[in-house]
Amino acid sequence: MEGSFTxxxxIVIAVFAGITAQVLGETLKIPGIVFLLLIGVALGADGLGILYPDKLGMGLEVIVALLVAIILFEGGLNLELRDLGRVSSSLRNLVTIGTGITLFGGSMAAHWLGEFPWQLAFLYASLVVVTGPTVISPLLKQVAVDRQVATILEGEGVLIDPVGAILAVVVLDTILNSEAGVMEVLNGLLLRGGIGIIIGLVGGAIMGLLLKKPLNFLSEDLKNLVVLAGVWGLFGVSQMIRSESGLMAVVLAGVVVRSLSVPEERMLRRFKGQLTMLGVSVLFILLAADLSIASVFALGWGSVLTVLCLMFLVRPLSVFVCTIGSRLNWRQKLFISWVGPKGIVSASVASLFAILLTQRGITGGDSLKAIVFLTIMMTVVIQGLTARWVARGLKLTSEGTTGAVIIGCNALGCLLGELFQQEGESVVMIDTDPEACEGAEAVNLNVIQSSGLDESVLEEAGIESLGTFLAMTNNGEVNLVLAQRALEEFQPPRVFAAFPKNSKARTPANKTKVNQAFMSEIPIKVWNEYVDEGKIKLGHTVLREEGFSFQQAHLQALIRSGELLPLLIKRQDSLQVVKADQEWQPGEEIFYILHDPRPKLLKRLSGGETASRLAIERLAEVEEVSLATPESN
Known part of the structure; x- marks a missing residue:
């Protein structure tokens, strides 16, 4: 009874400590694995002596295996085949050629710098060919780099994990059975990979097809648990046929389920994401607590140099070789080279290998585990804490991405498009109305005549490389649907939809990252009529530090009266659509239109300009209009 309580x-301590580390990471915007490692070591035998994973016995190996299976299935579930297709050559090379470069480069570094025997040097390199998806995914959420780079890093992290695990097992088999020939080694590698691929494809297809059927007798929660049982079932069957083939099986199963577009996919991904976070938290705490700090220090400076060589020589060489001929620019390649943190698969497999080597009487198991954890700590801390700065320095953060895709070639939409172009940003207009499209083309805007709901059209418009998506047809509900669809499929940095202030559509918008566009008290349709009839003045102003409160109050009064509509705001050389809840700051430049109710005839008789000249021809000479009433202008 006492043993079971212990x-x-x-387990309770590990779960509590793991969740605490994740909360700290999210609060401080630092990769959670940093705190998982620190807290795990602090609770272990070399720290406070509270957590002793060795007391779990064989249970630790079972926990590691089952949780890694969930982690890799969730990784496969998050892979989008359409995205992978765009970077397929680079990704394929990183998983194949890159694995070879890391294997040989890492083993030479471990042997010559770390003074490891060749056998352990190759085993170490086979363990660190992988990058950690459980580290990279949270890191990319915090850094928010452009989608192409994120797809490569996430795809590599997920796909290379089973490859690396299988490779590590083959190398271990070779060490334990030194009489094995080259063909036996290759056969073992191909056999494990082939079994995993077949079981993963078949099992994933069966799961996906079952989920697509209307299983009304099962609740949504129970369906998630059925999938969990299916994942562990596939993993167990594959492992039973051939050890270490189960990792490949669960990754492929996740990819297949995602590709079949099951109705419950979003809820399934959320459930598996929560399990993955729990699994990573518990595993890292347990494995870090089981680490001997003395063994890490005993490695000496040679092992530190080994890891530095792996980070700053082997990884960049692998990335630049594998991306030859790709469309990636040097900045993207440099960032991918910088981000290669190791994660849970390296840690868990290294821990298991250390036990196996010790059981077989082969020395060096503790040193192998120590250098793998040293690699994890150095890559996570150095790369994880600096990735945001590196991305900003290379100008790869999606927040800084310029340009816009605008749905709606109405008068106001065209005016916004011209303002973006005037500021040197790329703009693509999309509309189904041929006449509206012709009007936009007449003012030299790039136009696609099609539906904004069509994914291929948005891809053609270049939504993945542009910073803003704005849906501003005359129908607010349609705008919200368009914006939510674009957000789900492409995750642009800034997503806006124009809909009335008191619209019922506002509630669901608050639950997503869709922003309500414009601070307007009257419908956008009315403003479109004002622009068409020439009843507007186009202007811009800079909010000064001196008198800012008065300017802000006057601005809000004009907006509430329906006389002024702020369109764009420029801050730190970044042009953004004004949000409904926009907060003004001194130094910002605001582009807006001011309602001018004078009839066209009166304007012409008084020498005023027509709407087309005001709104189109003179955009290069935007008139500064003070934030006063229309009469004073």
Missing amino acids: ITLQ
């Missing part, structure tokens, strides 16, 4: 207490 084991229970160890």
Whole structure:
């Protein structure tokens, strides 16, 4: 009874510590694995002596295996085949050629710099060919680099994990059975990979097809648990046929389920994402607590140099070789070279290998585990904490991406498009109305006549490389649907939809990252009529530090009266659509239109300009209009 209580207490401590580390990471915007490692070591035998994973016995190996299976299935579930297709050559090369470069480069560094025997040097290199998806995914959410780079890093992290695990097992088999020939080694590698691929494809297809059927007798929660049982079932069957083939099986199963577009996919991904976070938290705490700090220090400076060589020589060489002929620019390649943190698969497999080597009487198991954890700590801390700065320095953050895709070639939409172009940003207009499209083309805007709901059209418009998506047809509900669809499929940095202030559509918008565009008290349709009839003045102003409160109050009064509509705001050389809840700051430049109710005839008799000249021809000479009433202008 006492033994079971001790084991229970160890698991409870691990779960509590793991969730605490994740909360700290999210609060401080630092990769959670940093705190997982620190807290795990602090609770272990070399720290406070509270957590002793060795008391779990064989249970630790079972926990590691089952949780890694969930982590890799969730990784496969998050892979989008359409995105992978765009970077397929680079990704394929990183998983194949890159693995070879890392294997040989890492083993030479470990042997010559770390003074490891060749056998352990190759085993170490096989363990660190992988990058950690559980580290990279949270890191990319915080850094928010452009989608092409993110797809490569996420795809590599997920796909290379099973490849690396299988490779590591083959190398271990070779060490334990030194009489094995080259063909036996290759056969073992191909056999494990082939079994995993077949079981993963078949099992994933069966799961996906079952989920696509209307299983009304099962609740949504129960369906998630059925999938969990299916994942562990596939993993177990594959492992039973051939050890270490189960990792490949669960990754492929996740990819297949995602590709079949099952109705419950979003809920399934959310459930598996929560399980993955729990699994990573518990695993890292347990494995870090089991680490001997003395063994890490015993490695010496040679092992530190080995890891630095792996980070700053082997990884960049691998990336630049594998991306030859790709469309990636040097900045993207440099960032991919910088981000290669190791994660849970390296840690868990290294821990298991250390046990196996010790059981077979082969020395060096503790040193192998120590250098793998040293690699994890150095890559996560150095790369994880600096990735945001590196991305900003290379100008790869999606927040800084310029340009816009605008749905709606109405008068106001065209005016916004011209303002973006005037500021040197790329703009693509999309509309189904041929006449509206012709009007936009007449003012030299790039136009696609089609539906904004069509993914291929948005791809053609270059939504993945542009910073803003704005849906501003005359129908607010349609705008919200368009914006939510674009957000789900492409995750642009800034997503806006124009809909009335008191619209019922506002509630769901608050639950997503869709922003309500414009601070308007009257419908956008009315402003379109004002622009068409020439009843507007186009202007811009800079909010000064001196008198800012008065300017802000006057601006809000004009907006509430329906006389002024702020369109764009420029801050730190970044042009953005004004949000409904926009907060003004001194130094910002605001582009807006001011309602001018004078009839066209009166304007012409008084020497005023027509709407087309005001709104189109003179955009290069935008008149500064003070934030006063229309009469004073």
